[in-house]
Amino acid sequence: MAPAVTAITERVHFAQTDLVNWTLVTGSDESGGGVILIDAGFPGHREDVLASLRALGFDAGDVRAILLTHAHIDHFGTAIWFAGTHGTPVYCHTDEVGHSRREYLEQASPVAVARNAWQPKWLKWSVSIIRKGALTHEGIPTAAALTADTAAQLPGAPVCVPTPGHTGGHCSYVVDGVLVSGDALVTDHPVSGRRGPQLLPSVFNHDQAACLRSLDALGNLDTEVLLPGHGPVWRGSVRDAVDQARLP
């Protein structure tokens, strides 16, 4: 399924696919123009990411940086290609740098996932993500920590909000008044049994207690639009979204 690209603000655009989402933020002329990506899909989403850039009038070479919420393959897949082929800078929270470089891996083990494979939607999802390159083990050796100085120069001047739990160095971003929450708070997932704001199934989370603490951090933000890593855009107070996600 090609991504639906939705304008959220003048500068923030949301690309949604059935498997994972990413966000594009365009720069003003004064800030040097160009575009950044927040997250970058599976490796097999390259044509979709390029299509979302073209929809806004950009090419791969116009991407000034890729910001990662975290270094799971569904979020940094095409960043491997961008960094290797175009030298695109890739940034994440300082606690996620080693993960991005694949000095270690904090992903749900295939065994843990396989335990759920008796459920048709888990099996269908597994097949879909493997087709999109989920088994890629490559890292991004050039991945670096996003400093406040660097962030201030980028389109939309994104602000990193640490939200560890899903991975040890997961962070969310506030950009142009919009919250990009990655997998700290999602609104749906192919294996989820419910719709609406929620945490991912705990099998995917490195530290479930930290996920709950990070939800509180998000609930204190004063934003009215939430762009999650999985599922549709959420409009309304983030506190309401967090309260829903806390429901069992």
Ligand SMILES: [Zn+2]
């Ligand atoms: Zn994800």
